[in-house]
Amino acid sequence: MNEIPAPKPQEAHLQFHYYPSDSLTKPCEPCPDDFYETFKASHVHDLMMWCTKLHGYAIAANQVGINQQFFFLLRGPKLPKDSPQFIINPEIVDESKDTISFRETCLSLPNFTAAIRRSERFTLLYNDGLDKGTRKELKCRGLLARIIHHEVSHLKGRLITDEVSPFAKDDADKYLKALAKSVGQQ
Numbered sequence: 001m002n003e004i005p006a007p008k009p010q011e012a013h014l015q016f017h018y019y020p021s022d023s024l025t026k027p028c029e030p031c032p033d034d035f036y037e038t039f040k041a042s043h044v045h046d047l048m049m050w051c052t053k054l055h056g057y058a059i060a061a062n063q064v065g066i067n068q069q070f071f072f073l074l075r076g077p078k079l080p081k082d083s084p085q086f087i088i089n090p091e092i093v094d095e096s097k098d099t100i101s102f103r104e105t106c107l108s109l110p111n112f113t114a115a116i117r118r119s120e121r122f123t124l125l126y127n128d129g130l131d132k133g134t135r136k137e138l139k140c141r142g143l144l145a146r147i148i149h150h151e152v153s154h155l156k157g158r159l160i161t162d163e164v165s166p167f168a169k170d171d172a173d174k175y176l177k178a179l180a181k182s183v184g185q186q
């Protein structure tokens with residue numbers, strides 16, 4: 001097991017959470033109507049900071065210990081330029097029956113990778129924090145769909161180790177046990 005990068009409090013107010021943090025396995029609460037007034041700008045900064053620092057595509061609120069339904073999406077060369085950056089109260093609807101298996105990793109599960117089967121296309125309903133309360137709609141496919149599905153699973157308290165095929169379940173359980181043990185020894 002490689003060393004887990006230690007969070008640096010001088011750079012972020014919120015710590016990044018690795019498994020077995022309870023924050024990762026608890027479903028998040030919907031963001032309330034006054035979310036925009038009560039939410040701290042520093043939280044947005046922290047989400048962006050961790051996402052960039054850990055080289056992720058996106059980061060869910062509960063990965064920095066906030067139990068609310070939102071995630072940050074880092075715009076990159078592989079994503080549509082107009083992708084939203086801040087996705088609040090996401091809901092996946094109209095999922096395609098076609099599924100596709102793709103190898104995923106997760107920032108909260110260092111050095112773990114597994115093929116995960118997810119729907120190929122869907123529509124995302126969400127708020128973006130710019131237009132208060134206005135529900136937006138985003139058609140998702142390809143890498144964007146993959147990343148968004150992964151983040152929405154996080155907000156439900158699910159990790160990719162919960163999504164692996166039955167054949168890979170034993171390996172995933174072994175990995176989680178080893179990770180929990182190594183964190184306990186630090």
Ligand SMILES: [Zn+2]
Nearest residue numbers: 105106107108
């Ligand atoms: Zn993840």
